[in-house]
Amino acid sequence: MTSTLAAAQARNLRERPRSPPRDDPEDLGGLRPARPGARACDDDVVDETASVEEVDTVSEAAAPAAPAPAAQPAPFALSRVRRRRQGSVIAGVTGGVADHLGVDVLRVRLVFVLLVAASGAGFLAYAALWLFCPIEPRGVRRELPPNERRQGLGLATLGVGLAFVLSALGGELSGWVTVPLGVVLAGVALVWREADTGTGVAAGATRRARWLGGKLGLVRALAGALLVTAGIAAFLLGNIDLGQVQFGLLAALATLAGVVVLTVPWWLRLVRELGTERTERIRGQARADIAAHLHDSVLQTLALIQKQAGEDASGREVRRLARSQERELRAWLYGPPGGDTGHPAAATDATLAATLAAAAGEVEDDYGVRVAPVVVGDAPLDPDTAALVAAAREAMVNAAKHAGVDEIDVYAEVETETVEIFVRDRGCGFDPAAVPDDRRGLAGSITDRMARHGGKVQLRSTPGAGTEVGLVLPRARRGTPAAATPDSEEETR
C-alpha cells in the first residue's frame, strides 16, 4: 500500500516541472472529473511490482523537491493526487489518496493510523503528502456520508493516541518529550491548515491577504502559534532549569528582533516590487488585448475597404485614406513596416528601413498608390544612406506619377559590401534610349545624387512591361565617416 504512495509521489515529482504554477482553480473545474479511474489500475500494477521501501522512499524522494511551491494546483496533470477540500479532517490527504487510488477512504485512513502507530512513520508520510500535493480546485462537489468526517476525526485521534501510547510503552520517548511534542504537532497542524485554505487562489497579494484573511483565521493561527510555543516551552522547562530558559528566551527574542529590524528595507522592497510587477503585468495584458482586438477588427476592415473601394476618383481617395490608416496602425502594432522584423526598431534611432518606410508612406499618401517596401537587413542612417533613400523616394515619385499603376514594389537589401534599393513598377515603361526630356531630367537627378555619394543607378525599362530603378551604394568604410557632402536639402526630404 505504502509503496503505492511512494509511486504516486514519485510521479507527482516527475510531473511537477511540466506543470506551470498557474492557479485558476475555477478553470480547472471542468478538468477535475476527467481524472481517469484507469490510473488506479495502473497504480495497482505498480503496487505489486514496486519494492516495499515504503515511507522512507516518500520522504527521500520528496526531499530534493522541497523548495518547489507547495500546494499549487497544476493544470493538465490529470494523475496528480489532489487533496480533498470537502470533508477533510486535517488536510484532505487521505481523501485525495483514496480518490487517486480509487479505494475507500476508510481503508486509506486505517493504513495511515497503523503507520502512525509504527514509530510515527505515518506522521512523516502525511506531512510530506500535505506539503507536496496540491489541494483540489474549489467547486468540486461530492456526496459524502455524514458520519465519514466524524469517523475520520475519531481515527485521527486514535492514530495519534496509539502513537504516543506505543512509543511510551516502548520507552522510546519519555512523557516529558511526548506530551509537548503532541502539543507542538497540534499547533503546527492548526497553522498549516489555516495557511492552506488560502493556497491555490492567487499568488502575490491575494495570497498574502488569504494568509491573514478573516478574524477566525487569525485566531486559529495565533492559537496554533501559542500551542507550538507552549509545547517548546514545556519541553525546555522539563529539561533545563528556569534561569537558563529565561536567558535563552531573551537571547532568542533579541535575535529575532534584530533580524526583523535588519530586514525591514528588504521586506518593503519585496512588497513594492510585487505591486509594481502586478500593475505592469495587468497593463501589458490589457495592451495585448487591445492590439489583438485592433488587429482582428480595424485592420481587417481597412483591408476590406481598400479591396472594395471603386476605381473612380473618390474610390481612390477612400483607398488612400484606408491605406494610410492601415499603415499607421500597423506601425503601432508591429513597429516600422518592412523593417528587419521580429525586433521592431525603436522610434528614436533612425535606420535605413524606418526612413525608407516613412518615404514610402509619404509617396502613398501623396499619390494614392500602394507602395510595399520589403527590407532585408538594416543599417544606421548616415549621409550616404540618407541620400540613397532620397533617391529611392524620387524613383517612387516618378513611378507613381508616370507609370500609371496602383502598386509599386520597393526592395532594399543591406549587405556587408553594398546597400541596394530597387523600385519597380509594372506600368507603361519607356525606352531609355528615347525618353522625353523631363523624364531624362528626373532620372538625371537620381543619377547625379547617387554619383555624389559613390553609388550608381541601373535603369531597366521596357515599354509596356514596366520600369525598375536599381540604386546601388557601396557601404561606407568602417571608421571613416563619409565625406560631409553639403546636401542637407536632400536629407530633409
Added chain:
Amino acid sequence: MSEPAAPDDAVSVVIVDDHALFRRGVRAELESLARRTVSVVGEAGSVDEAVAVIGHRRPDVVLLDVHMPDGGGAAVLARTRPEHPEVVFLALSVSDAAEDVISVIRAGARGYVTKTISGRELADAVVRVHAGDAVFSPRLAGFVLDAFADRPGATGVVDPELDQLTRRERDVLRLLARGWSYKEIAAELVISVKTVETHVSSVLRKTQSSNRHELTRWASDRRLV
C-alpha cells in the same frame, strides 16, 4: 468531388475566415473574375467549421485566414493536414509580421498573400498553388532571405542542406522580393520557368523544415496578436 455549375477542371476552393464580410468579398471576386478556373465550394467561419467543411468538401485549395479565434489558421492546418495531405493551403492575412508569415508557412501552408491582394492576383495564386508551386509574395521572399541571411552574429549552421540557401536560390528569392514574375526571373537568370519553380519549392521546403534559429524563433514566439 462533383461540383455543380463549374467546369470540372476548375480548382475547388474553401474560404476560411472569421469575417463573413470578407468571405463574401473574396467569393464574389473569385466568382466574377475567375469563374472558369476557380470555383468556391465552401466557406467556414471558425476552426471547427473549417475542419468539418474541409473534411466534407475535400477542396483542392483552402484560403486560410491566419488570425481566428481558437487557434487560427495554424490550428486548422494542424487538424486537417494529417487526414487530408492532398489539400493545399494558401494563407491569407492582414498581418505583415514575420512571425505570422513564417509560422503559418512552417505549419504547412504553401503560400502567403495579404488580404489587400487584387482578385485577379488571388485567383492566379490559387491556380499556382494548386499546380504545386509555392506562392511567395515579395514580402515573404524578404522574410525568408532575412531568416537565411549569413550576417555576423547569426547562429551557426547545423544542417547545411536545410539551413543554407544555394546561391541560385538566393538569386531567385532576391528577384522575387523585387516584385519580379517567374517568367521575368527565368529570362534574367537564363533558366527555364520550371527551374525557377523548383528553386522556389526548394526554398519553401527549407523554410518549413530548417531548424535555423531565426525560423524557429519566429515560429515559436508567435504572439497572440
